[in-house]
Amino acid sequence: MLGTIAFATALGAGSYFLAIAPVLDETSQARTQAESVEQANDLQRTKIARLKTQFAELDTYKAELAALQVQIPTEADLSGYFRQLQDIATARQVTLLGLATQSGQAVVPVAAVPGTASATVEPPEPAEPSEPDTSPDAPASPAPAEPEAPTAPAGFVAIPVAITALGTYEDVVAFLADAQAATPRLMLVIDFVGTAQPAADASAGRPATVVGDLELTVNGYLYVLQDPAAPAPVEPAEPLPLPAPVPGKNPLIPVVGTEAAVED
Numbered sequence: 001m002l003g004t005i006a007f008a009t010a011l012g013a014g015s016y017f018l019a020i021a022p023v024l025d026e027t028s029q030a031r032t033q034a035e036s037v038e039q040a041n042d043l044q045r046t047k048i049a050r051l052k053t054q055f056a057e058l059d060t061y062k063a064e065l066a067a068l069q070v071q072i073p074t075e076a077d078l079s080g081y082f083r084q085l086q087d088i089a090t091a092r093q094v095t096l097l098g099l100a101t102q103s104g105q106a107v108v109p110v111a112a113v114p115g116t117a118s119a120t121v122e123p124p125e126p127a128e129p130s131e132p133d134t135s136p137d138a139p140a141s142p143a144p145a146e147p148e149a150p151t152a153p154a155g156f157v158a159i160p161v162a163i164t165a166l167g168t169y170e171d172v173v174a175f176l177a178d179a180q181a182a183t184p185r186l187m188l189v190i191d192f193v194g195t196a197q198p199a200a201d202a203s204a205g206r207p208a209t210v211v212g213d214l215e216l217t218v219n220g221y222l223y224v225l226q227d228p229a230a231p232a233p234v235e236p237a238e239p240l241p242l243p244a245p246v247p248g249k250n251p252l253i254p255v256v257g258t259e260a261a262v263e264d
Contacts, residue, residue, distance in 0.1 A: 071186040074227040076104065076159060081222065084183045089165060092175040095207050097215070098164035104157040104224065109150035155226030161187070163218045166197070166206065172214045179218070189220040 054061075082099050089096045165175050172194075180187055197213035200206075245251070 069225075070184040072223045072225050073185070074225060076222070076224055078159070078222075081183070081185050084185070085163065085179060088175055088178045088182060092167070092171045092178065094165045094167035094171050094175045096164070097166050097206065098162065098217075100162040101222075102160040104159040107152045107156045107158050107223070109152055153225065155224075155228060157224045157226065158221040159224065161220050161222055163220075164215065165218075166209070166215045167213065169212060169214045172216045176216065176218060185222060187220050187222055189218055192216055192218040 078101055085099065086096060088094075163179070165172050167175070176189075176192070180189060193216070195215045197209040197211070197215055199211050200209050202208040
């Protein structure tokens, strides 16, 4: 009887480890994989729903982009901007004496000055002095992480612009305000210099002035954000080199036989 019970127990244990346990393990693994797949599917469904929402607002995004590209276009178009300034000057009865630009330069954001943010932080309470840990296995304290420097988008260019206008004080001030606010193009004024004018007759392209008139020179930047999808400009081919002159030969003397060929 005891032998039968022992045999049955051994048979049941063997069946569990040899047949039932592997099936349970496979079932557990399959359940874990199914849960992982379901989580991945939920994430994909969320992304698809977000993309559908963004696609439905695609026309809105395009309109916003077009409005921003008016302020910061993809091309310099300086002649168009200068025409706008001339129209403003005419409306304000101001004479433009000079419009000058320089080569564009890539915009480099200015990094934050270290230590400026901690100026208003209260100092901590002094800690009790303790003996330094000089054991060789003591871990060194990690260095503070450096803040990431700000970056500008690729193709973001600033074009220096200098504008000189002449007119009455009120008209020149109004011209400067319109140059910044009444044009769709974004212009950043960095400095300006005003010079009071004496009474003088018109000469050398300058109008007549009276005491109190103002000549104002404004320096600033126009901005361009180049389209990364635009094709790269084709560089012109290098011109062929001119033939080298023959030493000791006068190029003004006709070649022998040329005059006879012409007469024939």
